[in-house]
Amino acid sequence: MHAYESEFREPLINGMDKNYTKITDDLVAPTERNSAMWWIATLLCGAGALFFVFCLGWTVWFGIGTWGLNKTIGWAWDITNFVWWIGIGHAGTLISAILLLFRQRYRTGINRAAEAMTIFAVICAGMFPIFHMGRVWDAGFIFPLPNTRGPLWVNFNSPLLWDVFAISTYFSVSLLFWYSGLMPDFATIRDRSKGKIRWYIYNALSFGWRGTAKNWQRFESLSLVLAGLSTPLVLSVHTIVSFDFATSVIPGWHTTIFPPYFVAGAIFSGFAMVETLMLIVRKLFKLEDYITINHIESMNKIIVLTGSIVGIAYLTELFIAWYSGYLYEQFAFYNRILGKYLWAYALMMLCNVISPQFYWFKPLRRNLWVTFILSIFVNIGMWFERFVIIVTSLADDFLPSSWAYFSPTWVDLGIYVGSIFMFLFLFLLFCRFFPVIAIAEVKSIFRTGSEVAKAERAKAEGATHGGYVGMSTVGPLDKDSKN
Amino acid sequence: MSHEPNKVVIGLWDHEEVYLHAIEHIRAHGIDIYESLTPFPVHGLEDALGYRETRLHTAGFFFGATGTTLALTFMSWVMTTNYPIDFAGKPNWPLASFIPITFELTVLFAAWGMTLTYLVRNHLYPGFVPRIYDKRTTDDRFALVFDAEKLSAEQLTEIRNICKHEGAVEVKDKEFADNE
Numbered sequence: 001m002h003a004y005e006s007e008f009r010e011p012l013i014n015g016m017d018k019n020y021t022k023i024t025d026d027l028v029a030p031t032e033r034n035s036a037m038w039w040i041a042t043l044l045c046g047a048g049a050l051f052f053v054f055c056l057g058w059t060v061w062f063g064i065g066t067w068g069l070n071k072t073i074g075w076a077w078d079i080t081n082f083v084w085w086i087g088i089g090h091a092g093t094l095i096s097a098i099l100l101l102f103r104q105r106y107r108t109g110i111n112r113a114a115e116a117m118t119i120f121a122v123i124c125a126g127m128f129p130i131f132h133m134g135r136v137w138d139a140g141f142i143f144p145l146p147n148t149r150g151p152l153w154v155n156f157n158s159p160l161l162w163d164v165f166a167i168s169t170y171f172s173v174s175l176l177f178w179y180s181g182l183m184p185d186f187a188t189i190r191d192r193s194k195g196k197i198r199w200y201i202y203n204a205l206s207f208g209w210r211g212t213a214k215n216w217q218r219f220e221s222l223s224l225v226l227a228g229l230s231t232p233l234v235l236s237v238h239t240i241v242s243f244d245f246a247t248s249v250i251p252g253w254h255t256t257i258f259p260p261y262f263v264a265g266a267i268f269s270g271f272a273m274v275e276t277l278m279l280i281v282r283k284l285f286k287l288e289d290y291i292t293i294n295h296i297e298s299m300n301k302i303i304v305l306t307g308s309i310v311g312i313a314y315l316t317e318l319f320i321a322w323y324s325g326y327l328y329e330q331f332a333f334y335n336r337i338l339g340k341y342l343w344a345y346a347l348m349m350l351c352n353v354i355s356p357q358f359y360w361f362k363p364l365r366r367n368l369w370v371t372f373i374l375s376i377f378v379n380i381g382m383w384f385e386r387f388v389i390i391v392t393s394l395a396d397d398f399l400p401s402s403w404a405y406f407s408p409t410w411v412d413l414g415i416y417v418g419s420i421f422m423f424l425f426l427f428l429l430f431c432r433f434f435p436v437i438a439i440a441e442v443k444s445i446f447r448t449g450s451e452v453a454k455a456e457r458a459k460a461e462g463a464t465h466g467g468y469v470g471m472s473t474v475g476p477l478d479k480d481s482k483n
Numbered sequence: 484m485s486h487e488p489n490k491v492v493i494g495l496w497d498h499e500e501v502y503l504h505a506i507e508h509i510r511a512h513g514i515d516i517y518e519s520l521t522p523f524p525v526h527g528l529e530d531a532l533g534y535r536e537t538r539l540h541t542a543g544f545f546f547g548a549t550g551t552t553l554a555l556t557f558m559s560w561v562m563t564t565n566y567p568i569d570f571a572g573k574p575n576w577p578l579a580s581f582i583p584i585t586f587e588l589t590v591l592f593a594a595w596g597m598t599l600t601y602l603v604r605n606h607l608y609p610g611f612v613p614r615i616y617d618k619r620t621t622d623d624r625f626a627l628v629f630d631a632e633k634l635s636a637e638q639l640t641e642i643r644n645i646c647k648h649e650g651a652v653e654v655k656d657k658e659f660a661d662n663e
Binding site: 019020021024144151152153155156157159161162165166169172173176177180183184187188190191192203204205207208209210211212213214215216217218219220221222224225226229230232233236240243440441443444447 | 497537558577587593598604605613616
């Protein structure tokens, strides 16, 4: 797509020394060198991941009673962590699918890592409901499997079952999307590899990709349709997650605003996590030319937008609670803001609504430290959002004698913190062995979006008046192709 | 693939626009291009090569439709015939609550069906060892492969000349063993 691009747009690939060879060298480099830092980080996170497994084992062995749940608060950290991770997993598909449909080319720098993040986040998310079932070995029965217990099926009216379908579809479709994009890049690594074993491993990973014209033609058709399918999919997933609450009768959960509010929150937290990770990755792997300040700023714009949507949703909820005239709803929200979880509500408001407002100012949007700190704030804030919704609505229920407070046990804490280590561990493995940036896709924007191309065009345009035709032997550069 | 020619002439380009232009010229001379390899999808390449549009998305539609049908019929059968439950007299066929699962299965079937079709049609599977015409076609070179077994010596000379004239950075003859 050699569509004309405004010269006012900042380049998406910086550096005047770039060409296709250099792009391959730069982007494959992280998979070709060993670093002590990587080993330390991976071993550390691997140990944390083992602790995650240990805590899950503890839960299975001794039962859910090892968690801090009580009779009143039967859903707490587990479901909070589940929704939090699923939300984080939303950015990947959003970046790769929705931004592809909207032809936002800055996606090429960040889509691969964001998609990987999606996969790993959904893996972490899936652990919580599965282990909350208690008897994990029976987990397969959440699917409508034929069985010998007479005609006995799952309840197709239940949003929890819809969730099963939504999450598993989301996971597998994201995996397909991610992997189909990875195949050409694995082939690139394969064709540069020195050793024979490395060649065979990467050839197997690339499925024997060569990049013939027919391959690419089908590839483009596939990625476009997968993007078209994933766009409503990603919106449906968090909508259905919100149904888990919204279709219940609990005051504080039973609200029609939940689907859009959850989707916006998911995108918000997903982008925050992409930023947290990408800021580290671009520094460690020296990818500053490919993940530019421009990319960061674009993401920050989405964060301020979705953060504000979430803020409006919080206020709308309060207004509707008052306007409904429904005593129990009003109590639930009064309790949420001014009750015993005041501290959690305040933290949520501070992190999710106030902190992204700094991004209205351009210098702050383009400041790496501000971005890094705020992205962590948003991650924390979005965890507290789910905690506030889930726990405050349950804590003071219909019967004052059963009002309770939730205190996590070490197992709760271990599973949560362990899941973060698990996620980082998988992400570190990905960074070391997989191409972190979509090589082929970055190359495809080189002629339009790179600093080199812009300089060439500026030179050609400036010189045309003097009779210099520049690249015109191969057609004018601003010639719009058929799309 | 087994029927690939063992003797080939390969032309390599380093700029996709020059490459596209070259393809048009070569085809205008009535020369058959055996294969075209590029490091990334080049826009307009399939048109330049005269390929017809892929029908992969049409297949995707039918896979999706299969998912929709399967989900709806299965849930209807379970809820009305095989395992009807009385939820306080509510209807046994609640179409509205079938929508989420129907949608998910539509997407699931379309995505998997299309991807598997894509792998089969492209002959891609783990462990497949392809013939690499030139290592740099996944890096920074745009290649055209000509079947030297089919073309005459004069035609091959013509091809080499046209390639060079059309800005190829390298034109070379290559011979492969049968098992390569």
